[in-house]
Amino acid sequence: MNKKSLKDIDVKGKKVFCRVDFNVPMKDQMVTDDTRIKAALPTISYLLDHGAKVILATHLGRPKGKVVEELRLDPVANRLAELLHKQVVKTNTVYGPEVDEAIANLKDGEVVLLENVRFESGEEKNDPSLVLAFANMADIYVNDAFGTAHRAHASTAGVAEKLPAAAGFLMEKEIEVLSRALHNPERPFTAIIGGSKVKDKINVIENFLEIVDHLIIGGGLACTFLKAKGYEIGNSLLEEDKIDLAKSFMKKAEEKGVQFHIQEDAVIADAFSKDANSKVVAASEIPAEWMCLDIGPKTAETYRDVILNSKLVVWNGPMGVFEMEPFAAGTKAVAQAIAETDGYTIIGGGDSAAAVEKFQLADKMNHVSTGGGASLEFMEGKVLPGVSALDDK
Ligand SMILES: Nc1ncnc2c1ncn2[C@@H]1O[C@H](COP(=O)(O)OP(=O)(O)O)[C@@H](O)[C@H]1O
Numbered sequence: 001m002n003k004k005s006l007k008d009i010d011v012k013g014k015k016v017f018c019r020v021d022f023n024v025p026m027k028d029q030m031v032t033d034d035t036r037i038k039a040a041l042p043t044i045s046y047l048l049d050h051g052a053k054v055i056l057a058t059h060l061g062r063p064k065g066k067v068v069e070e071l072r073l074d075p076v077a078n079r080l081a082e083l084l085h086k087q088v089v090k091t092n093t094v095y096g097p098e099v100d101e102a103i104a105n106l107k108d109g110e111v112v113l114l115e116n117v118r119f120e121s122g123e124e125k126n127d128p129s130l131v132l133a134f135a136n137m138a139d140i141y142v143n144d145a146f147g148t149a150h151r152a153h154a155s156t157a158g159v160a161e162k163l164p165a166a167a168g169f170l171m172e173k174e175i176e177v178l179s180r181a182l183h184n185p186e187r188p189f190t191a192i193i194g195g196s197k198v199k200d201k202i203n204v205i206e207n208f209l210e211i212v213d214h215l216i217i218g219g220g221l222a223c224t225f226l227k228a229k230g231y232e233i234g235n236s237l238l239e240e241d242k243i244d245l246a247k248s249f250m251k252k253a254e255e256k257g258v259q260f261h262i263q264e265d266a267v268i269a270d271a272f273s274k275d276a277n278s279k280v281v282a283a284s285e286i287p288a289e290w291m292c293l294d295i296g297p298k299t300a301e302t303y304r305d306v307i308l309n310s311k312l313v314v315w316n317g318p319m320g321v322f323e324m325e326p327f328a329a330g331t332k333a334v335a336q337a338i339a340e341t342d343g344y345t346i347i348g349g350g351d352s353a354a355a356v357e358k359f360q361l362a363d364k365m366n367h368v369s370t371g372g373g374a375s376l377e378f379m380e381g382k383v384l385p386g387v388s389a390l391d392d393k
């Protein structure tokens, strides 16, 4: 990478504003998967061991510029403290007098975690006054938040323009591994796209059609494609204004000779609940009032064959609502096939990484990326604002 690295700068005695991606899955105020926290530890420990005063910043969820009590970072701070074996001072605000005091009290080798930066409306708008507030806190900026590098926000891009700015170790590693795999991809190259962030991911599909041999669709995303095929999908997740786009992608895949795989059967439920009634039906037979919450067993078998015959597999987004046991089988089958294939495997996305962890298959994957949208956009060849804003070497 041609960007300055943490190794290139002297941090001793300096206040370092370090953006991390601690957007971790939570349940009942507990962190349920700490992969992203662990992934940032090399950078945080390096800063602490080299005598920096560390100011950590992250978002959690999408509070849309308002304080949402369930999205406060206290559980994250507690987990980080356990992992670091060190006290983590957590502020209840993103900036202001409380933060100033916490920073003023920091000694070399100590760490403070700011409150969820997305509680401030200026964060996602990359607002100059919030950028200035961040820049005034520190001497140096380090970005280790690969998972958020595709967002041009105040704490990812804005503040990097105002301070000497370097990449953390996780950021460097992610970029290096993804670049190496995509430079001259081994074939057959299969991309598997699922999950629920339809708006974010649908455009990625178009770009993947240029580079892959097989494109597998699953998760909530698939429902828009099923609708585009003319099927009724009941109460399934649907992005109405993307139906035409989905149609055009299927046509483009055909023209380009890309094998486009969409589910032939589905696990459906009569409510979005683990206790709902559920059954397997053909994907063309989803009744009104029911919703598709997983790919069916026949589809899982087809996807498995494609994956086992691939030389490069990129997977982003679960095949179903894997957090609920009745709808986890499709995601598990795909994860298992990816673990078994001889091809090089890259997993992206917070939830996909959590799924791989849950099924205890993480060590069978070649690279589990901490970025979902970020890794997709990077693989599309897009410039990530959180990276481009850093200083050149
Ligand atoms: N058919 C579906 N309907 C609704 N939600 C789904 C469906 N399939 C998967 N999901 C949900 O998608 C979420 C993950 O989506 P996303 O954030 O796009 O993935 P990632 O974090 O891996 O990029 C999971 O919480 C999962 O429950």
Ligand SMILES: O=C(OP(=O)(O)O)[C@H](O)COP(=O)(O)O
Binding pocket: 021, 023, 061, 062, 147, 148, 151, 348, 349, 350, 351, 370, 371, 372, 373, 374
């Ligand atoms: O979890 C994240 O993205 P991902 O679900 O695509 O991996 C990042 O923390 C970015 O979050 P955002 O999509 O709310 O900007």
